[in-house]
Amino acid sequence: MDQILINLLNGLSSGLLLFMLSSGLTLIFSMMGVLNFAHASFYMLGAYIAFMISGAVGFWPALVLAPLAVGGLGALFERGVLRRVHHHGHVPELLITFGLSYVILELVQLVWGRSSVPFAPPQQLQGPAFTLVQSSRDGLSLVWGAAPEAMCRAAEGVQVACSRFPLTRAFMMAVALLMLVALWLLLTRTRIGLVIQAALTHPEMAEALGHDVPRVFMLVFGSGCALAGLAGVIGGITFVTEPSMAAVVGSIIFVVVVVGGIGSLAGAFAGSILVGLLQTLPLTIDASLATLLNRLLGAGIGPDSPGWPLLRITLAQAAPILPYLLLVLMLILRPRGLLGTRES
Amino acid sequence: MLEIDNLHAYYGKSHVLHGVTMRIAPGEIVALLGRNGSGRSTTVKAVMGLVEGSGSVRWGGRELLGLKAHQIAHHGLGYVPESRDIFPRLTVHQNLLLGQKKAGGTPGVRWQLDDMYAMFPRLKERQHTEAGVLSGGEQQMLTLCRTLMGDPDLIMIDEPTEGLAPKIVELVADYLRELQRRGVAVLLVEQKLTIALEVSQRCLLMGHGCIVFEGTPAELRANAGVRREWLEV
Amino acid sequence: MAVVSLPRTRSSDRPARPSASPSRPPRSFRFRPWNLGRWLTWGGFALVLLLAPLLWRSSFALTMLSQMGIAIIVCLSYNLLLGQGGMLSFGHAVYSGLGAYAAIHTLNQVGAGTLALPVSLVPLVGGLGGLACAALFGLASTRKSGTTFAMITLGLGELVWSMSLMLPEFFGGEGGISSNRVVGAPVLGITFGPQIQLYYLIALYCFVCTALMFAFTRTPLGRMLNAVRDNAERVEFVGYSARHIRWLAFMVAGFFAGVGGGLGALNFEIVTAEVVSAHRSGAYLLFVFLGGATFFFGPILGAVLMVIALVLLSEWTRAWLLYLGLVFMFMVTSAPGGLASLIMMNLRVAAFGRLRPLRAAWIGLAGTALAALAGLAGLAAMIEMLYHRQLDAAMGSELRFLGLTLDSASPDAWTGAVLVLLTGAGLFELARRQFRRQWDETQEAIEKDIRRRETAT
């Protein structure tokens, strides 16, 4: 019972981290149409810059300043480089961001070294948010913070399991939800969303109607990067802050955006949660096709039966490919994604 | 008051306008006529800052050349492109909203949404469909209305009647007059001589990127020579 | 406008005119080698392939050349999709890679004696492997175009990649599948043991495949592929099924990619999962574009660069990834058409016999290009010193760079580098301005010429 709960929470929280990342990408990739392969790099940058700042002025200021800094860099990049190739189409943009991701990675390693840096969560965020106490006597109970030792000690005849849910993750979830709301307001309460879409197909006309298109693009790209930066700060303290942290999330966030549906914030949210769960829940299932078949129709499948290498693979081991499977199927069966409005 | 002096314009390297000079007084309708490729659209685009131009374009005494399109728009110029350039992914309604200079619009402007829908009921019917799927004519109506939403003092309309049913063409003619009545100056680029001559006070004839004739509709009607040389086959 | 650009969804209004992009590259010029020229070009290509190993003799150079030959095939095949068909694929390594696996398994069969096949034909098996996979995956991906297509290929790529770690039986885990290419009876003394023999096999394949792919671009299917790239919808209304065309092209590309992979298998005698990795796919995309997807021969340059960058550069410097990134950003911003387009522009100038007026400028530019190089050297020196400080500082503060010893600890070295950089950059910028002006004038004149020719007669 408690394990199921914990697993769900884990799935949700990693889904929400994905959302933090993909929300920025939704702005940049699906609204501006820029295949920004450096997005994850900005995520990493966020973590490192926050690490540096928090060294000087503490974590909480860093939580605000680092994303701003990253956003600024992003805007600068858009203005200085990306803009020059925008009218050449998606591929040059893509290549530039590709190059940028290399540069950022190398610079980060130059400044902060090639191995992980000790970026620990602040006191307020250390320790568990709550503890699930599963006792064979008096069932499941939830204790805020850490459960007292006594509670978790198994008395004779009863075994007790205490599972903690770390504060950092709870914090992560909270921030992600805030992000969702903020973005939603930005896109619905202002015309920015409209202007971007308009400018994508007819920049000149949008200008002729009195909209400062370049500025809007710069802002949007900047905020996209800032969001990535924020995600980076959270991700940095929740997991490790190291040069490979960008590569790990690299392509999965594209999956999220596309599965969720190009140009749809709600889609990105749904997609994130879905992928998050898809990445975590299957890990808990050790059944493989073989076991399934053997269970159901007693097919005596063993190491020497044909196709064993495939049948043998447990769902847990197959977990890494599920998101991409989802991506491909989605694009074939429902190209506009879960909540998307249009095909890309 | 729009004053264009010796305007030259280029597409990349190719030189298209060779010293265009013209004036448009407030609340005046001026028709700009000519063959395909004579440079009328380019003139309009240059004024709007959409193609690089040299020379001088003054509006209320302020120089416009070198300004960005969106700045020019905020100075009160409106532009209706011949290639309708509606925003295909947005709904009719959203297209109109983007016409407004400020979100939510400003009080005391000449035109409100309802005026537009009153003008072309067809648009009201389709207001929630993606503009991309509108019929040619509907798009034409939309693009006109969208620019009007910005409440310009001078509106430059490039071939507004193209693809419109004859009946609607008349309607448009009426509305041009209505614009004038509300003190909006109009630069009308048009193929259909009949309505151009009908609604305008002055006609300008373009050929090879220069103004080759200027006069009242009556004068143009009278002057068969010019017509033959610059309009007919 | 770059020839390749995902269709930003076509708006339904009428494209009255070429979108007035102020700096349109000279589209109206097409490179039509008059027949003698064609002979020269191909003869030259063959000659280069023949003589290269005589110029660079070391066995390392030989492996590099072999890898280049292979890369050329794969990059060209990739450009059938990107340049010819406007299909942005993020998973091309899948086809070269699975081709490689098909080949290595075959080779092992041959080695085990369960299969009789001359080693020189093994790459074809790779080709068939690539073809088969392309046919299968193509069914899924080529239903769509543009970004959807790109994303499907991305997904399929990642799928195969993760599978490769799950199926060690076929992919050999992270150790890969190794083999021995010296099997069967030597045909007229050729065992393919010595690298040189293999190189010439590769060179042969490289030449033939290049020729075949060039021919392909001149066939009805090849041309319709261009049409699909430009406007898939209209293709449907002249009797063709755009999807069918994309699929066929995808298979052709898959085949040649597979041949490349097969050669790779022979060359390394080992195939590891990395051959299907997203990195590989990315590299193909990047370098094809760097070489120039607009022109047929662009990818050849790209391929050569790729091998140099990925194999040699990492030898020379620890900062190679940084350089790589910077070069990409610089190239794409300054020459979106890739190297090929730069070359073609000059060729065109030559073709219009306008090189003379430019010559002065060229000399000027060349002169300061040296300065620029110096400037770059300055920059590089600083980067190198940075890396040195960061990584090998403990081994003493000195490092060798371009034959001279820099002391990354002493301020002089830094100030020196900065000065060199600034002067170099400054000089270059001046010259560049000057050159740019003349260049533009020439281009304008040429545009005029062209327009005159069009309107004349």
Add this chain to the structure above:
Amino acid sequence: QQGETVKIAWIDPLSGLMAPVGQNQVNSFRFFAEKFSGAGNPAGVKFEVVPFDNKLSPAESLTQLKAAIDQGIRYVTQGNGSGAAAALIDAINKHNERNPGKEVVYLNHSAVDPDLTNGKCSYWHFRMDADTSMKMEALTSFMKDQKDIQKVFLLNQNYAHGHQVAKYAKEILGRKRPDVQFVGEDLHPLAQVRDFAPYVAKIKASGADTVITGNWGSDLSLLLKAANEAGLTAKFYTYYTGVTGTPTALGGQGDGRVFQVSYNHYHLPGQMMKWRDEFQKKFNADFYTGSVIHIYTLLGEAMAKAKSTDPVKVAAALEGLKTKSFNGEVEMRRTDHQLQQTLFVTRWQKADAKFPYSPENTGYTLAPVATYEAYVASTPTSCQMKRPG
């Protein structure tokens, strides 16, 4: 051969995932090249290390091998990734067979896949590390006396090394402690997992009190981090706790609950202490690749014995070579070229007066808790060595 220069091509990752480790090791090689050159070795040769970046890729390793050979280098060392190691063995076998007189010797410093000295064993390959099975022997010898071990969970990276660890854990521990039950086994993708919470949940669910893992780098540090956050109190028996990055990530957590098996530790007596501190000062990093010292020691001895630096002679001399190294008497076993040596089990705990050295200045250390003589850890081999000539 006095004063001759012996170049050693170091073919390992300097970019990508394993770069930090590679960097540390290339530093180690250079550092000790100085120490062991000239008077430092009986042959009086000068050692020089030439790094080549193989980006952790087998194929790339072969290209770099060619480059090295072109530069006339006859000694190759590599260690990160048994995949690359296997590829190198294969290529070197071919090379030596196709180019007599240009033979190359491969000194393996860290690739621990037992296969390399069993099925794939080669005359030209010498392993200075202890392979997975030997380490498991030592580790389990320690574990069998830990009565609190009842339920064991095997969590490993889904590639050869991980598979091996799991395999030998079941085999050997099962033999020594029939009473312990293996409550779960899992393989996760290599260096791709960001969030180990699900795995930790699984371990908790299984009720395991002990985890055996061969994970390294972030795969280990993230695992331990997640375990602590979830309040998992199980013990961890690892191979690579000391490797760059992990101590930092581990920090204060896991005090007394994380064990490592290795052929060296920070508190070896005498010379080693000085070197350790000197290294630490010079590179601000920890020296953990002790096999570097083995390599120089054995090379020196062998060259002296062979009175030559010619790889063929040196290889012959290396076979069965017995000598004294930092962890006592070592022997390069003739049958499979696997170095037989003493192994240690260490525990992660607060640094104190007795065990002061603290990796990555974490304030914690790996304190030795058990030592196993070579014969204890030694495992049989199935190698049929093919010797030239």
Add this chain to the structure above:
Amino acid sequence: MSDTSDTPRHAPATGFALEIEDLRKSFGRTEIIRGARLQVRPGERVAIIGPNGAGKSTLFNLISGRLAPSAGQIRLFGERIDGRAPHEINRRGLARSFQVSNLFPKLSVFENLRCAMLWSEGHRYAFWKFLADLGGTNARAEALLARLGLERRRDVLAMNLTYAEQRALEIGLTIAGGARVILLDEPTAGMSRSETARFIGLIREVTEGRTLLTVEHDMGVVFGLADRIAVLVYGEVIAFDTPERVRADPRVQEAYLGSVLAQGH
């Protein structure tokens, strides 16, 4: 290639070239085509007029396969084509032009025309023969080029043509395949009077002996070109008759024409 379904080059002499029966199309809730019916004889020229948004282009989209009808039948020379893919319909001998010029922007004018011919010339997906060797096809492409008056622009990329030229090429692409039924959607829209005059001539000439349906708002063109005029209002054909009668029809005047002002130039 899996394309056994080639054009039946000769059709039943009797019967209609194109038959539309009770055709319906709705997008979401709004029904755009409401049971339109039309019967066109082989070789006749029909103009379709109607208010904006009446459904003329939609009708063309349905006939040419760009859209699938919600209900009803479309027959081409007696063979049902409704719901088929555009390329299949095209192979059966029906071609259309677009209200929005729809060319191959980065191919030269000549290549554009040749691409439009390849299928009907039977070259299909061939990758074993060179374009350069397709003598007949190339010659025919050149001829069409001349006919369109574009020979001077032969090697210009389509996207660099002036608007008028693009319209001309648009028609070229439509007729290149030698289709027997041709649909033109506002072929002269945006043309100056002189250009228009030239164009009517061109269209007459190139559609000689073929069945032509054209949508136009320019009455000059309509009456200059059509044997019969169909009036489409709100997705229904309210009149289908000779120009004179249609012009006289009060319903048509009311729904569409209005006063004479906008009709001529």
